Amino acid sequence: MDRKADTPKPVTVYLKDYQPPAWHIEAVELDFDLDPDATRVRSRLHFRRAQETAPGTPLHLDGEALELLGISLDGEPLAADRYRLDEAGLEVRDLPETGLLEIETRIQPAANTELSGLYTSSGNFCTQCEAEGFRRITFYPDRPDVMACFTTTLRADKSACPVLLSNGNPVASGELEDGRHYVTWQDPFPKPCYLFALVAGDLGWIEDRFVTRSGREVDLYIYVQKHNLDKCDHAMASLKRAMKWDEAVYGREYDLDRYMIVAVDDFNMGAMENKGLNIFNSRYVLARPDTATDSDYQNIEGVIGHEYFHNWSGNRVTCRDWFQLSLKEGFTVFRDQEFSADMNSRGVQRITDVNILRTHQFREDAGPMAHPVKPDHYVAIDNFYTVTVYNKGAEVVRMLHTLLGPEAFRRGCDRYFERHDGQAVTTDDFVNALEAANGVSLRQFRCWYDQAGTPELTVERHYDPQACTFALTLRQQCPATPGQSAKQPFHIPVAMGLRDGEGRALPLRLYGEAQAVGESRVLELCQEEETFVFQDIAAEPVPVLLRGFSAPVKLNLDYRDAELALLSAHEDDPFCRWEAGQTLARRLLLTHPPEALTGELIQPLVEACRHTLDDAALDPALRALALTLPGEGYLAEFVDTIEPQQLHGAREALRRALAQALRPEWEACYQALTETGPYSPDAAAAGRRRLRNLCLNYLIACEDEAAYELALGQYRSATNMTDSLAALQALVNSDCPQREAVLEDFYSRWQADTLVVDKWLSLQATAARPDTLDRVQALTGHPAFSLANPNKVYSLLRAFAQGNPVGFHNESGAGYRFIGEQIRTLDARNPQVAARLAAAFTDWRRYNPARQAGMREQLQTMRDAPGVSRDLYEIAERSLG
Ligand code: ARG
Numbered sequence: 052m053d054r055k056a057d058t059p060k061p062v063t064v065y066l067k068d069y070q071p072p073a074w075h076i077e078a079v080e081l082d083f084d085l086d087p088d089a090t091r092v093r094s095r096l097h098f099r100r101a102q103e104t105a106p107g108t109p110l111h112l113d114g115e116a117l118e119l120l121g122i123s124l125d126g127e128p129l130a131a132d133r134y135r136l137d138e139a140g141l142e143v144r145d146l147p148e149t150g151l152l153e154i155e156t157r158i159q160p161a162a163n164t165e166l167s168g169l170y171t172s173s174g175n176f177c178t179q180c181e182a183e184g185f186r187r188i189t190f191y192p193d194r195p196d197v198m199a200c201f202t203t204t205l206r207a208d209k210s211a212c213p214v215l216l217s218n219g220n221p222v223a224s225g226e227l228e229d230g231r232h233y234v235t236w237q238d239p240f241p242k243p244c245y246l247f248a249l250v251a252g253d254l255g256w257i258e259d260r261f262v263t264r265s266g267r268e269v270d271l272y273i274y275v276q277k278h279n280l281d282k283c284d285h286a287m288a289s290l291k292r293a294m295k296w297d298e299a300v301y302g303r304e305y306d307l308d309r310y311m312i313v314a315v316d317d318f319n320m321g322a323m324e325n326k327g328l329n330i331f332n333s334r335y336v337l338a339r340p341d342t343a344t345d346s347d348y349q350n351i352e353g354v355i356g357h358e359y360f361h362n363w364s365g366n367r368v369t370c371r372d373w374f375q376l377s378l379k380e381g382f383t384v385f386r387d388q389e390f391s392a393d394m395n396s397r398g399v400q401r402i403t404d405v406n407i408l409r410t411h412q413f414r415e416d417a418g419p420m421a422h423p424v425k426p427d428h429y430v431a432i433d434n435f436y437t438v439t440v441y442n443k444g445a446e447v448v449r450m451l452h453t454l455l456g457p458e459a460f461r462r463g464c465d466r467y468f469e470r471h472d473g474q475a476v477t478t479d480d481f482v483n484a485l486e487a488a489n490g491v492s493l494r495q496f497r498c499w500y501d502q503a504g505t506p507e508l509t510v511e512r513h514y515d516p517q518a519c520t521f522a523l524t525l526r527q528q529c530p531a532t533p534g535q536s537a538k539q540p541f542h543i544p545v546a547m548g549l550r551d552g553e554g555r556a557l558p559l560r561l562y563g564e565a566q567a568v569g570e571s572r573v574l575e576l577c578q579e580e581e582t583f584v585f586q587d588i589a590a591e592p593v594p595v596l597l598r599g600f601s602a603p604v605k606l607n608l609d610y611r612d613a614e615l616a617l618l619s620a621h622e623d624d625p626f627c628r629w630e631a632g633q634t635l636a637r638r639l640l641l642t643h644p645p646e647a648l649t650g651e652l653i654q655p656l657v658e659a660c661r662h663t664l665d666d667a668a669l670d671p672a673l674r675a676l677a678l679t680l681p682g683e684g685y686l687a688e689f690v691d692t693i694e695p696q697q698l699h700g701a702r703e704a705l706r707r708a709l710a711q712a713l714r715p716e717w718e719a720c721y722q723a724l725t726e727t728g729p730y731s732p733d734a735a736a737a738g739r740r741r742l743r744n745l746c747l748n749y750l751i752a753c754e755d756e757a758a759y760e761l762a763l764g765q766y767r768s769a770t771n772m773t774d775s776l777a778a779l780q781a782l783v784n785s786d787c788p789q790r791e792a793v794l795e796d797f798y799s800r801w802q803a804d805t806l807v808v809d810k811w812l813s814l815q816a817t818a819a820r821p822d823t824l825d826r827v828q829a830l831t832g833h834p835a836f837s838l839a840n841p842n843k844v845y846s847l848l849r850a851f852a853q854g855n856p857v858g859f860h861n862e863s864g865a866g867y868r869f870i871g872e873q874i875r876t877l878d879a880r881n882p883q884v885a886a887r888l889a890a891a892f893t894d895w896r897r898y899n900p901a902r903q904a905g906m907r908e909q910l911q912t913m914r915d916a917p918g919v920s921r922d923l924y925e926i927a928e929r930s931l932g
Pocket residue numbers: 181182319320322323324357358380432433436883
C-alpha cells in the first residue's frame with residue numbers, strides 16, 4: 052500500500068490490551084481565557100498514583116493540536132528532561148505519589164473545523180468531547196475510566212459572551228478588566244472528561260422548573276440563538292416528560308439543581324449528554340409548526356429523552372473503555388424507544404424502530420464493516436457510533452427485558468445502578484447485575500455482545516391431524532463476518548402465537564404441560580435446532596412468530612399468500628400484522644418484472660389495501676405504515692446483486708398500479724382526513740396527517756392534472772411544515788410543470804431558516820429524476836450549501852449518496868466520482884463527517900462488476916490520499932479488506 056511517508060500508519064486499539072489507568076486525577080481546575088483565535092487554557096491536575104502502579108511509571112497525558120505554553124509541578128516549573136512531547140501528547144516522568152501539575156496551553160477555537168474539542172458555531176463557543184475531543188482542549192488522560200471533579204472558570208468579553216456555561220452549578224462570577232467577565236462552575240459529580248462541556252456566547256434562553264419525586268427543585272434552561280427563541284417549547288415539554296418518565300419507569304431522579312440544553316447549528320452528530328449541560332444539534336431542539344414536521348417533533352422528543360436518560364445510563368454509571376460504548380448507548384436507545392412508545396403509539400414506534408434496524412443495521416452486519424455490539428478493535432473510535440452499537444445494542448437490551456419480564460428487568464437495573472453508581476464499567480457488569488438480582492444465568496446470552504452478524508431463524512412446521520399436535524422446528528444459523536468464521540448458537544427469545552383459519556388466537560399448551568399457558572408466549576431457542584410441540588390443535592394453524600420483533604434476526608418461514616393475508620387482517624400484534632402485509636408486497640416486488648405488476652397478479656394486494664384503507668377502527672398511522680410499500684434499501688437485503696434501477700422501477704410500478712386501482716379510495720380517504728383546527732404534534736393528529744399525505748403520494752403517481760392541482764392546493768394552503776413539505780415532495784418527484792416554481796417559492800420563503808433549507812436540499816438530493824446528479828453538483832455551489840456545516844453535508848451529499856440509490860449508482864459512475872471527490876475535500880476539514888459519508892461505498896461488493904470497479908476505485912483513492920485521516924482510512928481500508 053502506498054502511503055505517504057509523512058502519514059503515520061494508523062494504529063489499531065484492541066480490547067484485549069486494556070489496562071486500568073496508572074494514575075488517577077482526583078480533581079481538576081480549568082481556567083479558560085476565551086478568544087476565538089487564541090484561547091488560553093490553564094489546567095490544574097491533582098494527580099495520585101494508582102495503588103497497583105510501580106513508582107517511576109510515567110504519567111501519560113493525551114494531547115492533540117495543542118500549543119504548550121508552560122508546565123509546572125507543585126508550584127515549580129518542570130525541568131525539560133522531566134517531560135516529553137509528541138503527536139500523541141505529553142509524558143511526565145519521576146512524579147511523586149500525589150501532587151499538582153499545572154499546564155498552560157493555547158488553542159484556536161475558530162480554526163477548529165473538525166468540530167471536536169472547543170470550537171465556534173455562529174460566533175459562539177461550544178465543545179464536543181466524546182469520544183476523544185477533550186485532548187484537543189488540554190493535556191489530560193482522555194479515557195472514560197479516569198473520573199475527576201471539575202471546577203471550571205470561563206473568562207470572556209462580556210458583550211460578545213454574556214452567557215458563560217459549564218457543567219454543574221455556578222459558584223462565583225464577577226467583572227474583569229477590559230470589558231471582560233468571568234463565571235466559575237463546579238460539578239460535584241466525578242466524571243470522565245468526555246462529559247466536560249462549556250458554552251459561551253450571546254444566547255437567549257427559556258426557563259422552566261421541574262420538581263422531582265422527592266421534592267427537589269430543578270431549574271431547566273434551553274439556550275439558543277435569539278432568533279430561535281420561539282422554537283423551544285416542544286423541547287422543554289419533552290424534557291419534562293422525560294424526567295417524569297424516568298422516575299416512573301426506572302425510579303431515577305435528576306441529581307443537580309439545574310439542567311441546561313444548548314442548541315448549536317454546527318454539530319457532527321445528534322446531541323451530547325455532557326453532565327448538566329447537554330449540547331444539541333439545533334435540529335433536535337428547534338420546532339415550530341410552520342418550520343418542523345411531525346417527524347421532527349418526534350425526533351426532538353426522542354433525542355431530548357435520550358440525552359436526559361444518559362444522566363443515569365452513561366453519566367452516573369459510565370463506560371470503562373470505548374469498547375463498552377453500547378453499555379450506555381444500547382441501553383439508552385432502548386430507554387428512549389420505550390419512552391417514545393409510552394408517549395405516542397407503541398405499535399408505530401416499534402415498526403419504525405424495526406425498519407431502521409433492518410434497513411441499516413442488517414446491512415452493516417452483512418458487509419465489511421460488520422462488528423459486534425461490543426467491538427474488539429478500532430482505529431478511530433468515532434467510526435463506531437454505529438447502528439450496530441446503538442440500535443442492535445438496544446435490541447440486545449430489549450431481549451433481556453423480554454426474557455426476564457418487566458419486573459425482573461427493573462430489579463436488575465436497580466441492582467446495576469446501585470452497584471456501579473460513580474463507576475466506569477463494562478457490558479458484562481450490566482449482565483452480571485441482571486443475573487445477580489434475579490438468580491438467573493445469562494451465560495449464553497452474552498454471545499449477542501461478542502458475535503457480529505444477523506442470525507437467520509428458519510422455521511419448519513408440521514401438523515399432525517391424528518394427534519392434534521403442531522410442531523415448530525426452529526433452526527438458527529449466523530453467517531460468517533470479518534474475523535469471525537464460526538459462531539456459537541445465540542439465546543433467542545421468540546415471542547409467538549398460533550391462529551386458526553378464521554384468525555382467532557389459540558391457547559398454547561406445549562408438550563408435557565398440564566394446561567394451556569395463554570395465547571402468546573416466548574419460546575427460548577438456545578440450541579442450533581429445537582422443536583416445540585403444541586397440543587390440542589384441532590386444525591392446521593397459522594403460526595405467528597417474533598411478535599414485537601422479539602429478536603434481531605431474519606425469519607425464514609414459507610407462508611402461503613393466503614396465510615399472510617389472514618395475518619395482515621387479523622393479527623393483533625402491530626408488528627406481525629404489518630410484517631405480513633409487507634411480506635406479501637415484497638414477494639410481488641422481488642419475483643415479477645415491473646411491467647407484470649398489474650391486473651390479476653396484484654389483485655390480492657389491492658384488496659388488502661382497500662381493506663386497510665377502509666378499516667376505520669385501525670389507527671391511521673398504522674394504516675399508513677401498512678399501505679407504504681417496503682423501501683428500496685430493505686428490498687436490497689433480499690437480492691444477491693443489487694440493481695438499484697430495477698428495485699426502484701418495480702416499487703414505482705406497483706405504487707402506480709395501486710394508485711390507479713384504488714384512486715377513488717385514496718381520494719375519499721384524503722378528503723375525509725382534511726383538518727382545519729390548530730396544529731398539534733400529538734400521535735393521533737400526526738397519524739392522520741401521515742395517512743392523508745400517503746394518499747396524496749399515491750394520487751400524484753397518477754400523474755394527471757387533478758392530482759397536481761390537489762398537491763399544489765395543499766402546498767399553497769398548508770399551515771404546517773408536515774403538509775407543506777409532503778406536497779412539495781410529491782410535486783418534486785412528479786412531472787408537474789410547476790415543480791421548479793414551487794421549489795423556488797419554498798426557498799425564497801425559507802432561506803433565512805437553516806433547518807428548513809436543509810429539507811429543501813434533501814428533497815432535491817433524493818428526487819428520482821434523471822438530472823438529480825447535475826442538480827446536486829450545482830447545489831454545492833449554492834449559497835445555501837457549505838461543507839463546513841455537517842447538517843448541510845448530510846442534507847445534500849449524504850441524502851444523495853445514501854438516500855438516492857438510482858442517482859448515486861448511475862451506470863456512468865459519475866455519482867461515485869462526485870461523492871468520492873467531496874469526501875476527500877471534506878476529510879481535510881472534518882474527518883468524522885467525511886468518514887460517515889464514505890459509508891456509501893462500503894457495500895461495493897453487492898453491485899455488478901462495473902459498479903464494483905467504480906466504487907472500489909473511490910475507496911482506494913480515499914485510502915491512499917496523502918494525509919488521509921485515521922477515520923476515513925479505517926472505513927476505506929475495512930471496506931476494501
Ligand atoms: N453520546 C452521544 C449520544 O449518543 C453521541 C456523541 C458521539 N460523538 C462522536 N463524535 N462520536 O447521545
